[in-house]
Amino acid sequence: MRSLINVEKFAVKKADTLKIQSNTNKSLIDGQKNVGLGGVGRSKKHDSADKHVAGEAIYVDDRPSLRGELHAAVGQSAYAHANIISMDLSAVKAATGVISVITVEDVPGHTDIGPVFPGDPVLAIGKVEFIGQPLFAVAATSFDLARRAVKLAKIDYEELEAVLTVKDALAKQNFVRPPFTMKRGDSDAAIKGATHQLSGEINVGGQEHFYLEGQVSTAEPTEDGGMNIFTSSQHPSEVQKLVAEVLAIPLNKVLVDMRRMGGGFGGKETQAAQWACIAALLANETKRPVKFKLARMDDMIMTGKRHPFENNYTVGFDAQGQIKGINIEVNGNCGYSPDLSDAIVDRAMFHSDNAYYLDQATITGNRCKLNTVSHTAYRGFGGPQGMMTIEMIMDDIARHLGKDPLEIRKINLYGKDDRNVTHYHQTVEHNNLSEIIDSLETSSDYQARRQAITEFNANNTILKKGLSLTPVKFGISFTVQHLNQAGALVHIYTDGTIHLSHGGTEMGQGLNIKVAQIVAEEFQVDVDTIAISSARTDKVPNSSPTAASSGTDLNGKAAQAAAKTIKQRLIDFACEKYQVEAGQVHFENSNVIVGEQSFSFAEFTQLAYMGRVSLSSTGFYKTPKIHFDRATGKGRPFFYYATGAAVSEVIIDTLTGEYKTLRTDILQDVGHSINPAIDIGQIEGAFIQGMGWLTTEELVWNEQGRLLSNNPATYKIPAINDTPADFRVALVPDAPNREHTIYNSKAVGEPPFMLAISVWAALKDAISSINDYKTSPALDTPATPERVLFAVAAVKAQAAAAAK
Structure with missing residues (x-):
């Protein structure tokens, strides 16, 4: 009809x-009124916009295959709540293309990868608590062969009672953390004394992240027993920490590189880590690179x-x-x-x-x-x-x-x-x-x-x-107070171009172009002269996740701090070399004005280099005023x-x-x-x-x-x-x-x-x-x-x- x-x-x-x-x-x-060449306040297109449209933007799955690269998959629980009686993985190990099969028993380090509190095993430990929970992992010579192999497992369960509704959880007092109350005044008395009273309830549904790029990570063993991780994650530092912990190696042996994500929306803040950890465990076991990408249906079943x-x-x-x-x-x-x-x-x-x-x-x-x-x-x-x-x-x-x-x-x-x-x-x-x-x-x-x-x-x-x-x-x-911090790294090269790296991650939201505009504003140069690198844990350590709407607030301030440090060095150099006061040194229109003289930004950076001025600096920022008891x-x-x-x-x-x-x-x-x-x-x-x-x-x-x-x-x-x-x-x-x-x-x-x-x-x-x-x-x-x-x-x- x-x-x-x-x-x-x-x-x-x-x-x-x-x-x-x-x-x-x-x-x-x-928004473009009264702005300098740097462009803060000016509309600039996303730095990767052309690449997105042309299909040239490189995501983790687009990276060329590494020599000997294997592909991962995991066996999934068939029950919402059950004890694992036995797992017969002999048919999985014998399947075509399978190189390695691991369970939680094969994890050399930590088995729990909970981001704040324990409770998130990297692979199931003795029991399962939701349908789709990963039980074991396979590395095979192709994506399809790995997915076929995991289906061959023979698993015996003892099914347990499952809690599947909020009302049931409330009745059983089944909580992941204790209840908490915020209170001001005597609300019961105020309600009772009011002219009118009402009560009601509402069920608010959840939401699938449905990022266009699914969960994916590649782990590459290094010659010193470490691991390089390329991951679609909003929190590279957490991936670094958890990979190091499951492998029982120091953090300085794990490098995490994140160039861009095809969307995150929070779904890759903590839950990208499990797939990176499993890839790293398999790579450590096989001594070969391992890629782990989730098929869309598996992604929807296995992620929160x-x-x-x-x-x-x-x-x-x-x-x-x-x-x-x-x-x-x-x-x-x-x-x-x-x-x-x-x-x-x-x-x-x-x-x-x-x-x-x-x-x-x-x-x-x-x-x-x-x-x-x-x-x-x-x-x-x-x-x-x-x-x-x-x-x-x-x-x-x-x-x-x-x-x-x-x-x-x-x-x-x-x-x-x-x-x-x-x-x-x-x-x-x-x-x-x-x-x-x-x-x-x-x-x-x-x-x-x-x-x-x-x-x-x-x-x-x-x-x-x-x-x-x-x-x-x-x-x-x-x-969480300690997450309100950020770092950045800025280099100026002798041709006047600038390299920028910060702890934030680009997931399509335009963070990189905004932080680049901030650096350009500080030096009053064209934003096109700034190259933005991937987020890497060896450039900016101990970064917070890109979340809580704080990406520009935190990383922009950190990048500004780094730029200001270099800018002050350049001003000090100009004052010493040309015998002028600091107030006589100005940055404008890609030039440095020193008293009556004018230099292009590139010329002046070359002069500073010849004068042995450091043209690199880190920057750091922490949010002030915040506290909560x-x-x-x-x-x-x-x-x-x-x-x-x-x-x-x-x-x-x-x-x-x-x-x-x-x-x-x-x-x-x-x-x-x-x-x-x-x-x-x-x-x-x-x-x-x-x-x-x-x-x-x-x-x-x-x-x-x-x-x-x-x-x-x-x-x-x-x-x-x-x-x-x-x-x-x-x-x-x-x-x-x-x-x-x-x-x-x-x-x-x-x-x-x-x-x-x-x-x-x-x-x-x-x-x-x-x-x-x-x-x-x-x-x-x-x-x-x-x-x-x-x-x-x-x-x-x-x-x-x-x-x-």
């Missing part, structure tokens, strides 16, 4: 398209996802809708091991307020252990799952009081005086949430569109439209907050549950943008990925704990036709970060992801219109057409019951 939703015309008029384009161009042009959450709340509020007291419980499905779940659930707790002041509040986080793959980092790192509950609360309060949800959101926003401290006791400084919302409300014609949509819904029984404006306040810093639940875990807001409009077909996103307007504060084009691209991509998480990307496990949505045919990521037909993105103008960040910019990687909550809230708004906005519909995520249809049916039933 042809859907009635097609009756509505979605095509954007040509004039509208031109308007969007002009708005975007204006944003880019404004965004944590699904099951959250609930009780809230008390006054007649205007202002929250007086609140209890929120966030229950993270962590899978079978700790991985990064402790910090992820912490961040869900930190962001359970989103943009709203919670005076009397108790936030509890449970880290539930289930017999599924261990879930891991994903863009937002628990923040999105935490924000979903408070945004549901805003809608629930609004429907209860018969008000526009935007009115309720605005009345609960963080203020500037007495309403500016979070439930974890950090002051929300430099708060511009109200200004952003007011500006977007005006620029998006929110009020006029709200009235038009209400009229549309009153006159249409089948098609319904929804509109929602939701804000985001997202804390920037790793919540977990014992008291108080501190300043975040250096600053990134803020933004989005308005989304949707239309649904109440007969089928099908829907479309008609228009989205975004206003994001990125401070002084280092590269507006890259930043806008990150905002667009984050929003679409967030929309996929909340609408189409559904993870499904069966009753035995087997992942059924394990390939592109059964798991739907958003495509171009899911993009809003009218998509408008703007950066807040003239908004320097008041904290001393790199060129007063703000992080942009994760914060826009949560702007997609506006689409989910708009779907709820459309469904609520069925009952004249008197009902706040329950809508778990992902809000697939089926779930939308079920929610429509529930609201219709409520309306019918009320009419009797």
Whole structure:
């Protein structure tokens, strides 16, 4: 049956398209004012853009095969929870092309590769805890032969009871880490004393990373008993450490090289390490290079996802809708091991307020252990799952009081005086949430569109439209303090060209070009004269993962520090050689001005070299001000907050549950943008990925704990036709970060992801219109057409019951 939703015309008029384009161009042009040759603040294309388009970018799997290179595969558990009685691998060892087979017994060093807490064995030890857990590893002469061989194993199990739901884990108190509570005031008394009380719950689905380049590593033995690792990893230093530990060799014998990733999104922060370790173990055993790449289905089965959450709340509020007291419980499905779940659930707790002041509040986080793959980092790192509950609360309060949800959101926003401290006791400084919302409300014609949509819904029984404006306040810093550090290495050669290496990893997000622009700005040279090398553990040691939206903040500052050191040496040299004051030495337009003389940058570096000036320096940066006392639940875990807001409009077909996103307007504060084009691209991509998480990307496990949505045919990521037909993105103008960040910019990687909550809230708004906005519909995520249809049916039933 042809859907009635097609009756509505979605095509954007040509004039509208031109308007969007002009708005975007204006944003880019404004960002180019008052910038030097270095180009900070100027739109520069991704340094590998041409290579990406031409197919010339080299990823790990594109590297030429090494002499004698073997290919790895692993045998996988068939049960979610079982003891391993016996493993007969004789047929595996005898299979065509097989050179080596190893089990955990063959690991010379550490067998547990847990990134923070133990619990992640490199290969199963005595039992299995999820379907797909690696049992043993094979090295064979081809990828196909290795995959065929592992299927020949004969394994006997003693099946154990599996925990496969959050509710079951809560009932059994089955946790990977102990529960934790953040508390301010007496929330129970405040709720009881409030004029109104509400309670509710929501299931927030997980999300497959679905990076275009899957997990892949190559391990090459070296002549000194060490190992070179080429890996698609967001955390080369951790790979270095874990490979050294499983091989029982010093870290200085392991080199990790990471040129670029075809996407990571958090899925390669910790979980790239296992495949590198297995490749290294096989390479150590065979004394030959070993490549280990996961087929897409194996990748989806054996690697963790965004944590699904099951959250609930009780809230008390006054007649205007202002929250007086609140209890929120966030229950993270962590899978079978700790991985990064402790910090992820912490961040869900930190962001359970989103943009709203919670005076009397108790936030509890449970880290539930289930017999599924261990879930891991994903863009937002628990923040999105935490924000979903408070945004549901805003809608629930609004429907209860018969008000526009935007009115309720605005009345609960963080203020500037007495309403500016979070439930974890950090002051929300430099708060511009109200200004952003007011500006977007005006620029998006929110009020006029709200009235038009209400009229549309009153006159249409089948098609319904929804509109929602939701804000985001997202804390920037790793919540684990020691990770907030970075290093960089800068060389200037005698022809004036510059070599740059830093501890961050490029996964398509444009980190390298932004850091190169920072170095170019310091020397006032063209960014094209800077060559950016791969992230290597022998150039920048002990690096933190590229995660937590901190890549540019940390590595940009470290690179700037290195550049400033060299620049000062050049200034000192000029002062000594030409007898001038430091104030008479200037860098501009690829020249060095010394008093009345002018040298090209290349000429001056040659002179400095002849004068025996060091033209190489390391740089280091650590984030200031941050601290958090977990014992008291108080501190300043975040250096600053990134803020933004989005308005989304949707239309649904109440007969089928099908829907479309008609228009989205975004206003994001990125401070002084280092590269507006890259930043806008990150905002667009984050929003679409967030929309996929909340609408189409559904993870499904069966009753035995087997992942059924394990390939592109059964798991739907958003495509171009899911993009809003009218998509408008703007950066807040003239908004320097008041904290001393790199060129007063703000992080942009994760914060826009949560702007997609506006689409989910708009779907709820459309469904609520069925009952004249008197009902706040329950809508778990992902809000697939089926779930939308079920929610429509529930609201219709409520309306019918009320009419009797």
